Amino acid sequence: MSEPEHVLVVGAGLGGLRTVEGLRRAGYEGRIGLVGTEEPPAYDRPPLSKQYLAGEWDRDRIDLAAGDHLETLGVRTHFGRSAVSLRAGADGNEVELDDGSTLHADAVVLAVGVAARRLAEQPESVHLLRTVDDATGLRKALANASSLLVVGAGFIGAEVASTAVKGGLAVTVLEADGVPMARVLGPEVGALAGRLISAGGADLRCGVSVSSLTASGATLSDGTSVEADVTVVGVGACLELDWLASTGLDLSGGIVCDEHGRVEGLDGVWAVGDAAAWTDPRYGDRIRHEHWTSATDQAAAVAADIAGADPPPESVPYFWSDQFGMKIQLIGRPDLADGLLALHGEGFADGADTGGEIKGTTIGYLRGDELVAVVGFGAARRVARYRKPLAERATRDAVLEFRDSLT
Ligand SMILES: Cc1cc2nc3c(=O)[nH]c(=O)nc-3n(C[C@H](O)[C@H](O)[C@H](O)COP(=O)(O)OP(=O)(O)OC[C@H]3O[C@@H](n4cnc5c(N)ncnc54)[C@H](O)[C@@H]3O)c2cc1C
Incomplete structure (x- = not known):
């Protein structure tokens, strides 16, 4: 493919920003446009449930493109604007x-x-957490609350709970599954994550769902109710891909891409980040990661692919979460595992x-006889060492x- 004259990046979050940076780093000299629904400056999301929510960091500290960064890169921005349709064709894209x-x-x-999922009939006074505006609203509400x-x-719910406990609030956490984070960690390791939440000082109640939410709490499926000054749904x-419906793609599991991030079925279109379901070259299936590092790695790979530069080395999926004084780190594909x-x-x-003791606990995930993932609780050095056997x-x-x- 010859180098394009104009690359348009839709979405000015982490993946979009890293893509435009990667294009210039890879030597691309053509025009770059960046469209983003949110008003500038673009920001990083992980601190929204951690340091920013706690009031330890201010807005400047989470900026992804401070000052004239995008001008310096020669990027034409269209902020405060959403893309509402895409027409991809052999003669170019619109x-x-x-x-x-x-x-x-x-x-x-x-x-x-992606967007934060709401519960049915969720009152306006109940908070969600995806954007900096959400985080600012929640931060203000927590400052005047005791529960x-x-x-x-x-992960996000547990991080918010951790931040609020640290801030002196009485925190109740409801989980419909038998243990927290079972979808990602599996039920056995999820039980350990649950113990971290309870030992950390939150009142964790699993196996109960919400029947109704009100401005002052919730009624639960077991008939009990919980009162709280502030409620957040995580x-x-x-x-949110309805605007791509006219492409005719099946978007139910995300934007389906090959292992280079090229959207299958659309020439000249790539996808990165939380919305993109890339082909995993190791296992041949498609997987969508909602991980900070995946958005970054995919952006670098797509930028190189578009610019005709050498691809970056293959990466192993990585996710972290900071909660209750501990860093949980996960590398690899626990979803493939059938043993621990x-x-x-x-x-x-x-x-x-x-x-x-939870700190230092490190667990491998096996598929048959093969290591496919490792999770660590407060075990950063150990977890990093397992990149090699995983690879x-x-x-x-x-x-x-x-x-x-290992010593
Ligand atoms: C509170 C919180 C805490 C997190 N903590 C961690 C963590 O500890 N570790 C970790 O690994 N990951 C964490 N994540 C996940 C991580 O932030 C995401 O994986 C990462 O932001 C994904 O980048 P992205 O570019 O795909 O999406 P985003 O950063 O969400 O950016 C997408 C942007 O596209 C815009 N957009 C959407 N539709 C359109 C449209 N039609 N036209 C124009 N613009 C559009 C959106 O408004 C948004 O600004 C956290 C996420 C949240 C919300």
Whole structure:
């Protein structure tokens, strides 16, 4: 493919910003346009449930493109504007914006992220957390509150709970599943994550769902109710891709891409970040990661692909979460696993939570005999060491030998 004259990036969050930066780094000298629904400056989301929510960091500290960064890169911005349709064709692509204007580009990168999922009949006074405006609203509400109800014990819910406990609030966390984070970590490791939440000082109630939400709390499926000054819903994210319906693509599982991020079925269109379901070159399936590092890695790969530069080295999926004084880190693909292997620490043995110290606990995920993921609780150095056996698709015995070689 010859180098395009105009690359248009839709979505000015992490993936979009890293794509425009990557294009220039890869030597691309043509025109770049960047469309973003949100008003500038673009910002980073992980601190929204952590330092920014706690009031420890201000807005400047989370900027992704401070000052004249985008001007310096020669990027034409269309902020405060949403893309409302895409027409991809052999003669180039057209993106229509919500002000009725149309932008033409020979390469389009979709970096549109996801939205926070609402509960049915969720009152306006109940908070969500996806944008900096959401975080600012929640931060103000928490400053005047003494109790918080968190609906959903996923990573974001647990981080908000942790921040609020640290701020002195009485926090109740509701989880419909039997344990928190089961969808990502599996039920056994999820039980350990649940213990971290309870030991951290939040009142975690699992296996209950919300029947109704009010401005002052919730009524639960077991007939009980919880009162709180502030309620936040953290029940995952949803795709907002209706504006791409005219492309005829099946978007139900995200924007389907090959292993280079090229959108399957559309010439000259790539996708990165939370909305993109890339082909995993190792396992051949498609997977959508809602991980900061995936958006960054994919942006670098797409920028190189468009600019005709050498691709970056293959990366292993990585996610972290900071909660209750501990960093949880996950590398690899736990969704593929059918077995667990306790590696280090005292919190986990024989496939179950032991009740022992959580810090330092490191667990491997196996698919058959092959290591496919590793999770660590307060075990950053250890987890990093397992990148190599993961990349090498080490067997159970090789992993145990590797573990024993670590000091
Ligand atoms: C509160 C919070 C905490 C997090 N913490 C962690 C963490 O600790 N570790 C971790 O690995 N990950 C974390 N994440 C996830 C991480 O932030 C995301 O994976 C990352 O932001 C994804 O980047 P993205 O570019 O795909 O999407 P986003 O950063 O969401 O950016 C997408 C942008 O596209 C815009 N957009 C959408 N539709 C259109 C349209 N039609 N036209 C124009 N613009 C559009 C959106 O408004 C948005 O600004 C967290 C996320 C949140 C919300």
